[in-house]
Amino acid sequence: MSKTLTDPELQTALGSLHGWAKNGIAIERKYEFKDFLEAMKFVNKVADAAEAAGHHPDIQIVYSRVTLQLTSHDSGGxxxxxxxxxxxxxxIHP
Known part of the structure; x- marks a missing residue:
């Protein structure tokens, strides 16, 4: 189990991560694509990266909008x- 980041550590880290923000005990980024197929192509790339890393985001898809959330459930943050x-x-998608 990894140690959760303190608020100052998290704010520093988020400063170098374009588009990501704290949301409760997670970090989150929202994406907008041209259409559903483009959104799904992105989600498939996310799935490949997540499998390779052994760390999987929560993914919400609403037509051409994708929201990713990351948290370490075993650490609680x-x-x-x-x-x-x-x-x-x-x-994958700057």
Whole structure:
């Protein structure tokens, strides 16, 4: 189990993660795509990255809008693992 980040640590980390913000015990980013198919192509890339990392975001899809949330459930909050995964997801779609 990883240690959850303190609020100052989390704010510092979020400063370098475009589009991500704290939402409760998670970090979240919202994406807007041209249409449903583009959104699903992105979600499939997210799934591949999540499987490779062994760390899976919560995913909400509403037509062309996708919301990703990351939290370390075993730690009860955001850890360095979530920050690293958010960075990887930003590589997929800056």
């Amino acid at each position: 955001v850890t360095h693992r979530d920050i690293k995964m958010a960075g990887r997801l930003n590589e």
